[in-house]
Amino acid sequence: MKLTWFSLYDLILSLWVGGIAIFTFIVTPAIFKSFGRDEAGAIVGKLFPGYFTYVLVLSVLAFIVFFTVTGGASDSTSQLSFFLLIAALVVNIYVSLKLYPDAVKLKREITSFERESPDSPARTRFTRLHAVSAVLNLAVLADGVILLLLEPAMKK
Numbered sequence: 001m002k003l004t005w006f007s008l009y010d011l012i013l014s015l016w017v018g019g020i021a022i023f024t025f026i027v028t029p030a031i032f033k034s035f036g037r038d039e040a041g042a043i044v045g046k047l048f049p050g051y052f053t054y055v056l057v058l059s060v061l062a063f064i065v066f067f068t069v070t071g072g073a074s075d076s077t078s079q080l081s082f083f084l085l086i087a088a089l090v091v092n093i094y095v096s097l098k099l100y101p102d103a104v105k106l107k108r109e110i111t112s113f114e115r116e117s118p119d120s121p122a123r124t125r126f127t128r129l130h131a132v133s134a135v136l137n138l139a140v141l142a143d144g145v146i147l148l149l150l151e152p153a154m155k156k
Contacts, residue, residue: 002069006155009065013151016058017144023051024137037113045107052100055140056092062147063089070154077153084150088143091136099136103129 027047032040063085070078106129109122116123 005065005069006151009062009069010148010151012058012062012065013144013148016055016062017141017148019051019054019058020137020141020144023047024141041107041113045104048100052092052096056096059085059088059092059140073154075154077150081147081150081154084143084147088140091140091143095133095136099129099133103133 028044031043034040035043066081066085070081103126106122106126110116110120110126113123118124118127
């Protein structure tokens with residue numbers, strides 16, 4: 001039975017890492033290559049709510065299954081995995097409930113990314129939020145990769 005839980009944990013982490021990687025490195029760049037800046041931003045903006053929910057749900061599921069798999073083990077691998085899962089949850093909750101809504105609000109102040117000066121106050125603030133979002137997205141991706149690499153050590 002424990003093998004089934006480990007398999008489920010692996011599947012969740014794989015969906016987490018694969019989903020972020022595909023969206024970040026394939027889908028989003030393809031959209032921005034295929035459409036103008038404003039239209040691409042609108043398309044990706046429509047995808048973001050589902051994307052952020054997807055990553056948040058997977059991090060919650062990974063956290064729940066982790067406890068089923070480890071039974072509260074206190075070895076160093078389990079402790080590191082626990083820390084990484086908590087970090088992912090905190091980041092995903094922050095992005096979903098604070099950062100993304102703030103970026104949406106700010107984006108409404110920008111009439112056009114193609115026509116408005118990059119130095120405008122709204123564009124400058126949006127660029128900062130976007131940079132924070134991108135860094136956190138890559139951190140959650142790295143977090144998931146590390147969790148996948150740690151998983152075999154938890155089976156021992």
